[in-house]
Amino acid sequence: MAKKQHIKEEDYTRNILNRIRSLEESVKQGKSLLTEDEDKKKKETEISMGIAITDDPIFGQNTLTNQINQFRTSVDSGAQFSKPNNADISESPLIFMPNENNLIFSGVIPSLNNLKFQFKLRTNTGDGCFLSTEGLILNEKNLSILNKLYGFYENWKEQWNMEASTLEQMANHIRENN
Numbered sequence: 001m002a003k004k005q006h007i008k009e010e011d012y013t014r015n016i017l018n019r020i021r022s023l024e025e026s027v028k029q030g031k032s033l034l035t036e037d038e039d040k041k042k043k044e045t046e047i048s049m050g051i052a053i054t055d056d057p058i059f060g061q062n063t064l065t066n067q068i069n070q071f072r073t074s075v076d077s078g079a080q081f082s083k084p085n086n087a088d089i090s091e092s093p094l095i096f097m098p099n100e101n102n103l104i105f106s107g108v109i110p111s112l113n114n115l116k117f118q119f120k121l122r123t124n125t126g127d128g129c130f131l132s133t134e135g136l137i138l139n140e141k142n143l144s145i146l147n148k149l150y151g152f153y154e155n156w157k158e159q160w161n162m163e164a165s166t167l168e169q170m171a172n173h174i175r176e177n178n
Contacts (some may be wrong), residue, residue: 047115049099052084052092059170064094067105072156075148079109101167109149112142119153121160129153
């Protein structure tokens with residue numbers, strides 16, 4: 001019985017070594033080993049199909065400025081937002097994706113160790129408040145800002161869901177002009 005188990009361990013070890021060799025060969029050939037790369041490319045493709053929302057009247061009256069001002073008033077006055085950029089949509093603070101009838105709002109809160117936030121109106125789970133940072137200290141002040149951030153997200157999502165016709169109008173206008 002011990003001999004049979006020893007053979008299984010040798011097979012297991014051999015199998016692991018073969019997998020390692022296979023991965024090394026893939027790296028030499030420049031193949032992607034992680035699905036994260038594929039997920040990142042998919043996300044970039046999705047966003048590239050989006051449109052940077054500005055204060056242009058086709059998006060409503062001062063839509064971008066109003067969103068940014070509401071955020072700064074409600075969450076953190078020092079929040080930073082990049083300039084809308086149709087050349088690199090992923091860098092824009094407010095992105096409309098007409099094919100999905102979806103909206104993404106993002107920025108940075110420097111006072112929370114440059115915490116990056118991204119709100120996505122529609123997700124599979126219904127939860128679209130994403131945060132990323134390195135080394136955030138949890139103290140009362142930071143927790144207060146995080147609570148405000150989440151509250152703003154909930155209100156933002158509710159507001160845009162109630163204004164679904166605005167998104168549909170934007171999508172129709174964009175389709176007509178393409």
